[in-house]
Amino acid sequence: MQQKIPATVITGFLGAGKTTMIRNLLTNAGGKKIALIINEFGDLGVDGDVLKGCGAENCTEDDIIELTNGCICCTVADDFIPTMTKLLERDQRPDHIVIETSGLALPQPLVAAFNWPDIRSEVTVDGVITVVDSAAVAAGRFADDHDAVDARRVEDASLDHESPIEELFEDQLTCADLIVLNKTDLIDADGLGRVKSEVASRIARKPVMIEAKNGEVPASVLLGLGIGTEDDIGNRKSHHELEHEDGEPHDHDEFDSFVVELGAIADTAAFVEKLKGIIAEHDVLRLKGFIDVSGKPMRLQLQAVGARIDQYFDRAWAPGEARSTRLVVIGLHEMDQDAVRKAIEALV
Numbered sequence: 001m002q003q004k005i006p007a008t009v010i011t012g013f014l015g016a017g018k019t020t021m022i023r024n025l026l027t028n029a030g031g032k033k034i035a036l037i038i039n040e041f042g043d044l045g046v047d048g049d050v051l052k053g054c055g056a057e058n059c060t061e062d063d064i065i066e067l068t069n070g071c072i073c074c075t076v077a078d079d080f081i082p083t084m085t086k087l088l089e090r091d092q093r094p095d096h097i098v099i100e101t102s103g104l105a106l107p108q109p110l111v112a113a114f115n116w117p118d119i120r121s122e123v124t125v126d127g128v129i130t131v132v133d134s135a136a137v138a139a140g141r142f143a144d145d146h147d148a149v150d151a152r153r154v155e156d157a158s159l160d161h162e163s164p165i166e167e168l169f170e171d172q173l174t175c176a177d178l179i180v181l182n183k184t185d186l187i188d189a190d191g192l193g194r195v196k197s198e199v200a201s202r203i204a205r206k207p208v209m210i211e212a213k214n215g216e217v218p219a220s221v222l223l224g225l226g227i228g229t230e231d232d233i234g235n236r237k238s239h240h241e242l243e244h245e246d247g248e249p250h251d252h253d254e255f256d257s258f259v260v261e262l263g264a265i266a267d268t269a270a271f272v273e274k275l276k277g278i279i280a281e282h283d284v285l286r287l288k289g290f291i292d293v294s295g296k297p298m299r300l301q302l303q304a305v306g307a308r309i310d311q312y313f314d315r316a317w318a319p320g321e322a323r324s325t326r327l328v329v330i331g332l333h334e335m336d337q338d339a340v341r342k343a344i345e346a347l348v
């Protein structure tokens with residue numbers, strides 16, 4: 001009998017640094033042939049584009065599979081299982097499978113899928129790695145104002161849980177075998193201490209925590225944990241599972257995303273500055289995509305996590321490729337989509 005293929009699940013809230021860490025992993029995974037399954041929230045495949053562009057020999061474009069029909073936790077049967085089955089039928093089986101969940105996915109249903117007979121006989125979960133944006137934790141992003149939530153609960157008796165962001169953050173931590181406290185370059189030692197206690201206070205189990213900058217963690221630390229997490233998934237229930245033991249399906253109604261398409265941008269510095277204002281005003285959680293900068297042969301990649309924006313030219317526009325500016329915007333459901341769209345469109 002063939003040995004089971006190890007699969008690493010990489011999860012973590014929007015913008016924590018999952019893609020950055022995987023990109024780094026691909027360049028230091030030695031000779032290991034890696035198949036990558038990427039799942040993203042929003043209709044613009046930015047992560048897949050970034051990872052395909054890294055040109056790692058041990059993980060070619062063919063080895064990168066994008067699951068784009070919604071969050072992987074909700075499409076396990078229709079999307080994930082058939083994808084895995086196809087992957088396992090390939091002549092050249094990978095040495096290791098890495099799965100990046102969307103920033104809004106619950107890892108629990110995904111890990112549970114590894115107990116489906118067809119998958120279980122061939123693959124095992126090497127470990128669940130949860131990437132944490134330490135700067136966001138330090139800024140109180142996941143510690144909601146409990147008084148405000150309690151007040152809302154009094155007004156609306158159907159509210160049976162904490163804020164969706166806080167819940168998701170805890171669910172992703174609850175599932176972890178290894179926690180990567182990323183973005184430590186953005187906080188000081190005191191801040192890091194507070195982040196560690198905050199993260200530890202959210203979970204009963206005590207997975208190992210490591211610190212990282214730009215997702216730089218050696219492949220030898222990330223791969224080969226050998227946990228077999230699918231056997232323990234019953235002990236790592238999400239808030240949803242605890243609250244709906246009757247099996248009511250989980251959804252992502254609390255979050256929304258949309259794509260804004262614009263023409264070329266002449267003054268990117270001014271564009272980015274004004275974008276920061278829009279993000280802050282409307283509490284946009286995540287914004288990312290590509291910018292067509294007037295007169296430049298290169299494409300500008302834009303990555304905003306809250307109001308922190310990174311931008312860099314990632315590659316030349318290909319000959320014949322239609323140049324355009326396309327940005328995906330992700331926020332809570334109550335975000336005023338129309339207002340955000342109009343405000344961004346008005347920048348050009």
Ligand SMILES: Nc1nc2c(ncn2[C@@H]2O[C@H](COP(=O)(O)OP(=O)(O)OP(=O)(O)O)[C@@H](O)[C@H]2O)c(=O)[nH]1
Nearest residue numbers: 014015016017018019020103183213214215303310
């Ligand atoms: N300063 C700093 N920035 C980082 C670090 N790690 C990642 N980033 C930046 O954070 C932004 C988001 O990183 P991604 O790797 O795309 O995050 P992600 O978790 O894959 O995001 P989603 O898939 O959208 O949930 C990018 O601009 C990265 O360059 C870090 O350690 N320090």
